Amino acid sequence: MTLETKEMICILCPLGCKMRVKEKPDQPGELSVRGQQCKLGVDYAYDEYSNPTRTVTSTVVIHNAPLPRLPVKTSKPIPKELVFPAIDEITRTEVEGPIEIGTVIIKNLLGTDSDVIATRSL
Numbered sequence: 001m002t003l004e005t006k007e008m009i010c011i012l013c014p015l016g017c018k019m020r021v022k023e024k025p026d027q028p029g030e031l032s033v034r035g036q037q038c039k040l041g042v043d044y045a046y047d048e049y050s051n052p053t054r055t056v057t058s059t060v061v062i063h064n065a066p067l068p069r070l071p072v073k074t075s076k077p078i079p080k081e082l083v084f085p086a087i088d089e090i091t092r093t094e095v096e097g098p099i100e101i102g103t104v105i106i107k108n109l110l111g112t113d114s115d116v117i118a119t120r121s122l
């Protein structure tokens with residue numbers, strides 16, 4: 001059996017190390033990681049290999065405000081496969097102004113335990 005090698009870029013700092021990651025054939029669950037310049041890259045590789053997540057940033061429609069859309073983001077990263085359904089849910093949402101920065105706009109987005117919060121007052 002050939003184990004897949006994944007190429008990924010560590011996004012934990014501006015260096016953006018390009019890494020090659022694959023499961024060790026003789027140690028299932030253990031990863032061989034190459035290309036990182038510090039050990040944070042190894043932690044990132046494990047997370048990204050087994051449970052990739054992303055923070056989602058977007059906007060929602062806001063009424064009674066000087067601008068038509070309010071910028072928002074998830075309070076913590078959500079599973080990568082839920083990013084597009086999350087964007088659908090967020091773009092369907094409308095709120096009434098005024099809204100303070102940090103206000104929860106959607107609680108527990110798609111059951112992820114991550115809230116959508118306003119990233120500015122409007």
Ligand code: SF4
Pocket residue numbers: 010011012013014015016017036037038039040041042
């Ligand atoms: S591996 Fe370390 S040095 Fe490289 S991008 Fe990640 S955090 Fe930065």
